[in-house]
Amino acid sequence: MPELPEVETLRRDLARRLAGAELGALWTSGKPLRLGRPLDVDAIEAITVGRRVLELRRLAKYLLVYTSAGGALVVHLGMTGHLLVCPAGEPRAPHTHLVWSLDRGRELRYVDPRRFGQVTTVLRGEEASLPELKLLGLEPLGRALTTAKLKELLGESTRPLKTFLLDQSRVAGLGNIYVCEALFLARLHPSTPSRDAMAQAAALRDAIREVISKAIANRGTTIRDYTDSSGREGSNQLTLKVYGREGEPCFRCDARVRRQVDSARSTFFCPRCQAARSFSKAVRSKKSRGQGRSGIR
Numbered sequence: 001m002p003e004l005p006e007v008e009t010l011r012r013d014l015a016r017r018l019a020g021a022e023l024g025a026l027w028t029s030g031k032p033l034r035l036g037r038p039l040d041v042d043a044i045e046a047i048t049v050g051r052r053v054l055e056l057r058r059l060a061k062y063l064l065v066y067t068s069a070g071g072a073l074v075v076h077l078g079m080t081g082h083l084l085v086c087p088a089g090e091p092r093a094p095h096t097h098l099v100w101s102l103d104r105g106r107e108l109r110y111v112d113p114r115r116f117g118q119v120t121t122v123l124r125g126e127e128a129s130l131p132e133l134k135l136l137g138l139e140p141l142g143r144a145l146t147t148a149k150l151k152e153l154l155g156e157s158t159r160p161l162k163t164f165l166l167d168q169s170r171v172a173g174l175g176n177i178y179v180c181e182a183l184f185l186a187r188l189h190p191s192t193p194s195r196d197a198m199a200q201a202a203a204l205r206d207a208i209r210e211v212i213s214k215a216i217a218n219r220g221t222t223i224r225d226y227t228d229s230s231g232r233e234g235s236n237q238l239t240l241k242v243y244g245r246e247g248e249p250c251f252r253c254d255a256r257v258r259r260q261v262d263s264a265r266s267t268f269f270c271p272r273c274q275a276a277r278s279f280s281k282a283v284r285s286k287k288s289r290g291q292g293r294s295g296i297r
Contacts, residue, residue, distance in 0.1 A: 002077050002226045004140065004173030005215035006234065007061050010083060013229040014065070015056045017085050023048040023067065023108065024101030031097060034078060034118045039098075047071045047121045048100060059127070060136050060172035071123040074130065078116030080225045084109045113225075136172040140208050145171065151201035154194045161197055162190035162267055165208075174208070177221055177243045180268045182207040184242045189276040190260075190267045196277070214239065242268040 002010075026049050032038045051067035058064070063083070064072040075083060082093075088107045092099065098110040098119060110119060122130045138145045153171075157164050165171055165179045174182075183190050185207035188197055197204065220226055220234030223244065227233055237244075241251055245268060246259040255272035 002061065002081070002220065003175035003178055003215075004058075004061060005178070005212055005218075005236065006220035006226050007058050007063055007077065007173075008216050009220045009228055009234065010077075011056045011058045011063055014063075014083065014085070017229060018053045018056070018065070018102075018108070020052060021102050022050065022052050025049065027099040029097040031115065033097065033112065033115050034076070039119060040121070043121045044073065044098075044119065047073055059133055060139070060168060061175070062133065064122075064127070066124065071121055072127075074118070074120045074122055074133075075110070076118040076132070078112060078114065078118065080114045081110065081112040081117035082225075082227055082231075083229060084111060084227075084231060085229050135169050137168060137170045138172060140171055140173055140212050145205060145208075147202040147205050150205045151198050154198045154201055154204075157194040159194055160191045160262065161188055161194055161204075162262055164194040171208070173212075176265055176267075177223070177240070178208075178211050178215065180243045181211045181241060184268075184270060184274060185211060187273050189274045190262065190269055191276060242270060244268065 026041070026045055028039060028041055047067055047069045051069045054066045054068060056063065056065055057072075061076060063075045063077075065075070066072040075081075077083070085102070086107050086109055088101065088105050092109065093111050095113040095115075096109050096111045097115070100108040102108055110117070118132070120130070122133070128134050138149065154164070161183060162179055165174050165182070166176070180190070182204065186200060186203045188200055188204060215221060215236040218234055218236035218239060219228060219232075221236040221240070222233035223237060242257050245257045248257050249255070250257055250270040250273060253270065253272045255270055257268055258271050260267050260269075
């Protein structure tokens with residue numbers, strides 16, 4: 001958390017609230033963020049201080065705030081990050097790490113208790129030079145993610161579906177919550193080898209887009225930390241079908257939702273609706289039967 005829907009919700013909020021605003025003086029806590037790396041305060045000031053906000057874009061889970069300086073502030077919220085527009089007189093929350101003054105007695109604040117987030121800069125037109133952005137795969141809601149392209153990507157991997165979908169270099173922006181939900185909607189077991197799901201590429205693509213679109217319409221999923229730019233929670237958690245529902249009945253078949261741990265992360269699925277299929281065994285069995293018939297001849 002936050003994942004694509006939460007960042008997109010934040011982008012839409014801030015695009016409305018920061019349109020044309022001038023970013024004023026910058027205050028920082030002096031503490032490093034992701035991986036203990038210190039902030040490049042000089043670069044951040046050059047892109048933001050005294051500059052007007054022109055537009056906001058989202059790439060996967062990254063938020064890009066473009067300014068009149070000819071570049072963008074690049075923000076990744078990590079696990080617990082918040083980007084808030086607050087009255088300047090409102091007490092700052094603990095773990096506030098960056099604050100810009102705004103017009104009309106407001107401030108833009110970056111708050112991150114666990115400091116897993118990232119705040120950096122990039123020049124317009126050089127986005128692909130930033131290592132984090134360069135490696136991003138296809139946008140789940142973009143035109144490039146066709147059924148044919150997803151099928152091609154699935155065919156290139158034998159990794160479990162859940163691991164494949166969490167790989168940001170394949171499909172960018174998906175996280176644990178929405179991968180679990182999409183696999184449930186597509187009736188695919190999370191441990192299915194990706195190559196074995198090629199025939200279900202259309203169902204998987206449609207499920208990904210439906211789950212993401214619904215979450216955006218619901219303004220994101222708040223499990224623990226996520227809030228929008230005003231500090232309000234999303235409501236998509238009220239619609240989740242499997243995530244966080246271990247032991248509860250499946251909405252489709254009444255089987256009990258199960259949880260398994262994959263790469264130290266919880267995976268939720270319905271053992272009946274998403275029954276594991278041993279594709280490789282079926283192929284071997286078919287070949288074996290064919291060989292037997294050949295011997296008889």
